[in-house]
Amino acid sequence: MSSRQTFGTVKRLGAILIAVVIVAAAGIVVGQAPEIFGVEEEPEASITFEDQQGNGSSVTIREVSLSDGGYVVVTDGGDEPLAVSERLEAGTHENVTIDRVDDVSRELIGQLTATVHQDTSDGEDYAYESSDGEEDQPYLDDGFPVSDTATVTTSGETALGNSFLVESIDAPAAATTNETIEVNARIRNPTEFQTQQPVEVRIDGAVIERQVLELDGGEARNVTFQTDTNGAPPGNRTIGVYTENDGAVAWIDLEFHTDPSVAITDASNESVTVSAAIPERGFVALERNGTVLATSDELDPGEHENVTVDVPADASVAETDELTATLYAGSPGAVDAASPIVFGGEPVRTTFTIAEASGDESGDGGSGSGNGSNGG
Known part of the structure; x- marks a missing residue:
């Protein structure tokens, strides 16, 4: 070669x-x-929280997976968490036991929701509430927090001590969210002594009615609660009667008593005032060109008058700028995790200008119907 x-x-x-x-x-x-190239994958999570019997002080999560680690937070519809897990490392965890927060007096009983939160704060502890939603936000799936709901009941008379027992419950199968309903329960004192104890009616874990009941030793009594559903969230909800360590749960289908709506009642360059009918816990957002400028305080389900949204000083809103007031479900401290409330297939919002709203003494000018139309 x-x-x-x-x-x-x-x-x-x-x-x-x-x-x-x-x-x-x-x-x-x-x-x-x-x-x-600095592109980070979105954190992912999943959770399975099954119906169970418990002792009121802890619950068990069947399985939770976290791509980046974090916490599982248990709530009952109130503003504060009832239980927070220890920090969980990335991966899948089974049969995770979560204890009730030390300074919380409410039992882990009724319909509870377990939500998976990220760990984004510099500290070692869960910080979502203490940071006003800026840190340790929930993992999201299609824009919604990753969570699961379960009904927790007590585990039997042997663990109840001297607690009154709830032997039965009778509640309406359906109601609206602004009426008074009768809830009947049979309560028994299992001890030999005359005793006074509090008895509560809860909807989705939130206390709606409470009275102190006195029973002789061994006495059983039928008790009727006149329960006001105003402020309860609509939907298929648990309704239960609870004593110190016992309870009985039924289901009630609550229909929101009116159409969701938001309407402008007054507006200036400093603030906007609205009336709102909101079917779940949320807030009113003031938007311009699809960007949230400001929000109201958090609102409970129901009808609200004189809801104020303060306009930021640096927003430079002109009187002729087209603005939108929109109802959101979620926390105003975590706008990115909140979602618009939809009615009739459209977000509940109303579009206006400050000039139109302030110039109309009836409060309707430029505000549209406020019943789910996009105002555009």
Whole structure:
């Protein structure tokens, strides 16, 4: 073989080796593309929270998976968490026991919701509420917090001590969210002594009615509660009667008593005042061109008058700017995790200008119907 042929063969082999190295390197770069170019994958989570019997002081999460680690937070519809897990490392965890927060007096009984939260704060403890929703926000799936709901009942008379027992409950199967209903229960004192104890009616874990009942030793009595559903969230909800360590639960279908709506009653460059009928816990957001400028305080389900949204001083809102007031479900401290309330297939919002709203003494000018139309 001539030297020319040998040299040509070497060149071809060298070219092939270089091509192989380039392809391999390209594969590594593609595989590491999110990290190399600063693109982070969205954190993911899942949770399974099953109906269970408990002792009122702890609950068990059947399974939770977290891509980046974090916490499981248990609530009953109130503003504060009832139980928070220890920090969980990334991965899948089974049969996670979560104890009630030390300074919480409410039992972990009734319909409870377990939500998976990220760990984004610099501190070692869960910080979502203490940071007004800025840190340790929930994991999201299609824009909604990753959560699961379960009904927790007490585990039997042997664990109840001297607690009154709830032997039965009778509640309406359906009602609206602004009426007074009768809830009947049979309560028994299992001890030999005359005793006074509080008895509560809860809807989705939130206390709606409470009275102190006195029973002789061994006495059983039928008790009727006149329960006002105003402020309860609509939907298929648990309704229960609870004593210190016992309870009985039924289901009630609550229908929101009116159409969700938001209407402008007054407006200026400093603030906007609205009336709102909101079917679940949420807030009113003031928006311009799809961007949230400000929010109201958090609102309980129901009808609200004189809800104020303060306009930020640096927003530079002109009297002729087109603004929108929208109802959101969620916390005003975590706007990104909140979602618009929909009625009739459309978000509940109303569009207006400050000039129109302030110039109409009836409060209706420029506000539209406020019953779910987009105002646009």
